[in-house]
Amino acid sequence: MKNGLKRFLNCKPVRAIGPNRVVLLCVMIFLCLLFQLFSALLNRGNAFLTYERAVSAVNYGYFIGFMALGATFVIATGGIDFSIGPVMFTAALISGYCFQRYNLPMGAALLLCPLIGMIFGCVGGFLVSYLRLPSFITSLGLMQIAKGIGSLFTKTQNVSWPAETDPGGWFRKLSNIRIPLENGRVFNLPTGLLILIAVAVLCAVILNTTRAGRYMVGIGSNREAVRLSGVDTRRWEMLAYVICGTLAGFAAIFYVGCYTTVIPGRGDTFNNEVIAACVMGGTSMSGGVASILGTLIGSLMIAIMQEGILSMGLSISFQYALTALILIAVVFADIAGRRRKN
Amino acid sequence: MKKTLIRSDAFQRLLLALVILAVYGFFYALSPAFRRYTTMAYICNNLYYILLIAIGVTFPLITGGTDLSMGTGLICYSLIGSWLMRICGWPLWTAMAATILMGVMIGTVNGFGIARLDIPPFIMTLGTMMFCRGMGSILTGGLSGTWPNYLEPGAGFRKAFRLILTTENGQRIPIPLGMVWMILILILMSFVLHHTRFGRYVISIGSNREALKLSGVNVVKWHILAYAVCGLFTGLAAVAYAGTFSNITPGEGAGFELNAIGAVIIGGTAMSGGSGSVFGTFLGVLLISVLQVGLPFIGLNADWQLLITGCILLGAVALDQIRGRKGA
Numbered sequence: 001m002k003n004g005l006k007r008f009l010n011c012k013p014v015r016a017i018g019p020n021r022v023v024l025l026c027v028m029i030f031l032c033l034l035f036q037l038f039s040a041l042l043n044r045g046n047a048f049l050t051y052e053r054a055v056s057a058v059n060y061g062y063f064i065g066f067m068a069l070g071a072t073f074v075i076a077t078g079g080i081d082f083s084i085g086p087v088m089f090t091a092a093l094i095s096g097y098c099f100q101r102y103n104l105p106m107g108a109a110l111l112l113c114p115l116i117g118m119i120f121g122c123v124g125g126f127l128v129s130y131l132r133l134p135s136f137i138t139s140l141g142l143m144q145i146a147k148g149i150g151s152l153f154t155k156t157q158n159v160s161w162p163a164e165t166d167p168g169g170w171f172r173k174l175s176n177i178r179i180p181l182e183n184g185r186v187f188n189l190p191t192g193l194l195i196l197i198a199v200a201v202l203c204a205v206i207l208n209t210t211r212a213g214r215y216m217v218g219i220g221s222n223r224e225a226v227r228l229s230g231v232d233t234r235r236w237e238m239l240a241y242v243i244c245g246t247l248a249g250f251a252a253i254f255y256v257g258c259y260t261t262v263i264p265g266r267g268d269t270f271n272n273e274v275i276a277a278c279v280m281g282g283t284s285m286s287g288g289v290a291s292i293l294g295t296l297i298g299s300l301m302i303a304i305m306q307e308g309i310l311s312m313g314l315s316i317s318f319q320y321a322l323t324a325l326i327l328i329a330v331v332f333a334d335i336a337g338r339r340r341k342n
Numbered sequence: 343m344k345k346t347l348i349r350s351d352a353f354q355r356l357l358l359a360l361v362i363l364a365v366y367g368f369f370y371a372l373s374p375a376f377r378r379y380t381t382m383a384y385i386c387n388n389l390y391y392i393l394l395i396a397i398g399v400t401f402p403l404i405t406g407g408t409d410l411s412m413g414t415g416l417i418c419y420s421l422i423g424s425w426l427m428r429i430c431g432w433p434l435w436t437a438m439a440a441t442i443l444m445g446v447m448i449g450t451v452n453g454f455g456i457a458r459l460d461i462p463p464f465i466m467t468l469g470t471m472m473f474c475r476g477m478g479s480i481l482t483g484g485l486s487g488t489w490p491n492y493l494e495p496g497a498g499f500r501k502a503f504r505l506i507l508t509t510e511n512g513q514r515i516p517i518p519l520g521m522v523w524m525i526l527i528l529i530l531m532s533f534v535l536h537h538t539r540f541g542r543y544v545i546s547i548g549s550n551r552e553a554l555k556l557s558g559v560n561v562v563k564w565h566i567l568a569y570a571v572c573g574l575f576t577g578l579a580a581v582a583y584a585g586t587f588s589n590i591t592p593g594e595g596a597g598f599e600l601n602a603i604g605a606v607i608i609g610g611t612a613m614s615g616g617s618g619s620v621f622g623t624f625l626g627v628l629l630i631s632v633l634q635v636g637l638p639f640i641g642l643n644a645d646w647q648l649l650i651t652g653c654i655l656l657g658a659v660a661l662d663q664i665r666g667r668k669g670a
Binding site (some may be wrong): 127134138140152269272328339 | 343408455459460461462465466468469470471473474475476477478479480484506596597600603604613640643644645646647648649651652653655656659660663
């Protein structure tokens with residue numbers, strides 16, 4: 001049994017994706033079955049493994065996925081970013097408000113989202129890499145500032161993005177195309193998932209093959225060595241935060257594409273899920289190890305969990321508590337695993 | 343290292359006191375409403391819970407860690423306290439004790455994860471923060487909670503914070519009695535930090551944990567204790583919050599801890615650990631509270647407060663960084 005498991009983990013296709021990811025996928029399937037069982041037991045025969053639930057789960061997975069891809073770069077450098085969620089919300093608030101009140105064309109509003117994220121990323125990256133402030137407290141400060149700016153800009157009002165049939169509603173096709181079928185039902189084509197995978201491939205190329213990516217991972221594992229070999233570590237570290245901010249802004253497009261309404265002063269609950277997704281996928285909190293594929297699977301896992309909790313008929317508060325426990329467990333497993341290796 | 347006058351702690355604290363006076367004077371000059379006595383009482387009211395969590399978090403910060411679970415934690419504990427009283431029918435004093443005990447418990451869990459399992463402090467406490475946020479809402483079913491008000495039996499605990507005197511002509515004058523307890527706690531904790539074994543060990547953990555461990559001290563125990571003390575003060579803050587505000591809403595409280603951490607750093611405790619002072623923390627909290635109460639008086643609403651406290655936090659950390667660089 002143990003030998004068989006070892007042989008399975010050492011065979012070629014498994015090694016290609018990494019044993020960690022394979023285990024994660026198995027856990028994901030197990031979790032789906034578990035949710036199926038428990039939602040039937042707890043919530044009056046409700047089924048979890050349905051097409052609607054799958055669509056709803058990947059909808060949640062898009063924006064978490066984009067944010068987690070960005071956060072992977074920051075965590076790879078050994079830093080952390082707690083401003084991702086609020087920055088995402090601020091981008092959605094400001095550009096949505098511009099679209100509503102100032103008649104900004106939808107295309108420009110969509111471009112504004114990543115731009116706002118990028119500005120926050122630049123500020124955070126500058127403070128962390130050039131002024132050498134601790135990343136966690138800097139991003140917490142930035143989180144407050146992002147929330148404040150978002151609320152001030154919209155005068156503490158909710159912002160609703162246009163529905164699919166309204167003018168400018170075409171942006172929803174980016175995350176989900178609804179194709180009416182002949183029998184009156186609707187087929188949801190998850191375009192957002194395709195875009196997410198495309199961006200993930202791009203991120204993987206940047207992280208694994210370009211100089212910038214290798215430097216970022218190098219900074220995470222041994223900053224001093226990278227610096228002494230003549231590399232301007234500050235510039236590359238800042239770039240990681242800029243990528244993270246831009247992707248957080250990008251995530252805003254997909255958040256509003258699925259959920260329409262944005263409330264000022266929120267968004268910090270997503271940070272936990274994003275960080276948990278990264279660490280679950282095998283990106284180490286201590287920096288120097290990162291996996292884009294793992295992050296992608298981790299984000300889907302978070303999305304499935306969120307859907308599963310709703311399917312069991314429990315409130316969103318259970319999700320906060322559960323994600324917190326998972327985050328601590330995953331980080332502990334990461335640290336304990338690394339300690340054993342040394 | 344020889345300390346010049348400008349770099350000495352006393353001078354920095356004097357400077358901070360002057361800044362507080364300047365900010366107070368600024369609001370005083372701009373807003374007539376700010377000049378009333380009731381505003382002063384209101385500042386005190388707003389100060390208690392932040393001061394308590396700030397004193398608490400001074401200890402983890404000195405060890406080089408942090409605690410992000412305080413803000414949502416204190417709301418969660420006072421919600422559970424109100425739930426115990428209103429739904430389970432517990433008497434006030436036992437519910438209050440349970441509230442404080444809950445703080446100690448979560449603090450100890452934080453300490454165990456950080457000191458024993460080596461989980462990074464910000465991740466561990468972020469986890470307990472989200473856990474508290476969820477638990478508070480789950481237990482109370484998402485409803486807000488209340489503690490006994492001035493008219494109900496058990497109002498005595500409110501009077502401990504805010505005594506209302508009625509003069510002969512029917513005027514009601516609030517007396518911020520809580521300040522007395524705060525000053526007593528400040529003196530006590532300052533003594534604990536600088537003159538007891540616990541305090542000295544906490545400072546040594548922050549400056550050189552390995553050396554302390556090699557000299558035969560049970561580092562893990564004292565490290566956990568630092569977080570337990572922080573939890574104790576969060577529990578006390580939960581009581582103070584319930585005693586000064588009438589309504590406790592689930593999901594609130596995120597951000598309190600950032601105000602407190604900002605205040606502690608402004609007060610001269612280094613982010614990297616190894617040094618700190620409780621009186622500095624008090625001055626930092628005073629500055630934050632005056633700003634918090636004063637901003638609405640000059641027409642800046644809660645959103646501006648978020649923005650400004652965020653900037654203050656960043657400014658404080660930048661200041662700390664510059665301070666540390668000069669000292670090295």
